[in-house]
Amino acid sequence: MTVRTRTKRARHPHDDAPDTDGEFRRIAELPDGPEKEELRQRVVRAWMPMADRLARHFRNRGETLEDLEQVAALGLVKAVARYDISRGCAFESFAVPTIVGEIKRHFRDHMWGLHVPRRVQELRNRVRVGQRELSCSPDGRSPTVTKIAEHCGLSEEDVLVGMEALESYSTLSLDAGLPGAEDGYSLADTIGAIEPGFDRVVYREAVRPRLRKLPERERRILYMRFFCDMTQGRIAEQLGISQMHVSRLISRTCDRLHNEVEADRPRERESARTGRRRRTTTHARAVA
Secondary structure, three states: OOOOOOOOOOOOOOOOOOOOHHHHHHHHHOOOOHHHHHHHHHHHHHHHHHHHHHHHOOOOOOOOHHHHHHHHHHHHHHHHHHOOHHHOOOHHHHHHHHHHHHHHHHHHHHOOOOOOOHHHHHHHHHHHHHHHHHOOOOOOOOOOHHHHHHHHOOOHHHHHHHHHHHOOOOOOOOOOEOOOOOOOOEHHHHOOOOOHHHHHHHHHHHHHHHHHOOOHHHHHHHHHHHHOOOOHHHHHHHHOOOHHHHHHHHHHHHHHHHHHHHHHHHHHHHHHHHHHHHHHHHHHHHHO
16 A cells, blocks of 8 residues: 655745736836826735735844834835836736835834934844744753854944944933832933033133233232122222222233133144144154
8 A cells, every 4th residue: 555645836926926027017018107007006005915024034033013004115116116027027926125125225214213224223133033043942042142143144343333322223211210209200301411610720721820820900900800790890999090990900810811812722632632742742752
């Protein structure tokens, strides 16, 4: 007795693709107009099940299935509009990469909270897939950076970049509470504020040598006005001059100091750059 074993043929993922070659030939013959557009819409409706199936391959990645199906439908419309049957390739061979590319472009352009270079996004995807495949090992341990690098054909540095990108897919609000903080301490509380005291130190040091060069009377007037907090009237009484003259002297002296400080700033920056160049040259000579 002979036993026949029936082998089931592996089903191609697009075996249920509709036969629309006749419609595409008719589209190629028709001029632009309502009839041609109606044929294209009929072809799009016929291929929508395949587009939805491709969209489902990308679910659970932070985007709703409904939005993914809309993006896939857009890719299908583009594929139908660009397909040229005279080239001899099957429509599905052209449509599948077009639809998948549209979905991947959607993730790249719309799903990242910050702009991330394309290379980093690709590293993230390769590392994520590698982690998932290696996590299915019998021991159940999380794969090491070295194992992921060997599995994905990447350097360990690239794996670390991809792993960091895994945690950077979306941004956190500055109002988000820090882990373990029960008092409402948030990320915004960790950001430093501008300290005006540093600017005052810089201004004070810039003015100090110029104050020493002022005539005695101007220095005394500024001291009484800004350090002793005396009014212009009291200063005028002590110096035996008019209050109007005190006011003019204060304004004129302050303007002079301000102009001198501002004029010296470009020279100070150029001096700093020259100093850095000299130190770099000295270091290079020492190394050589």
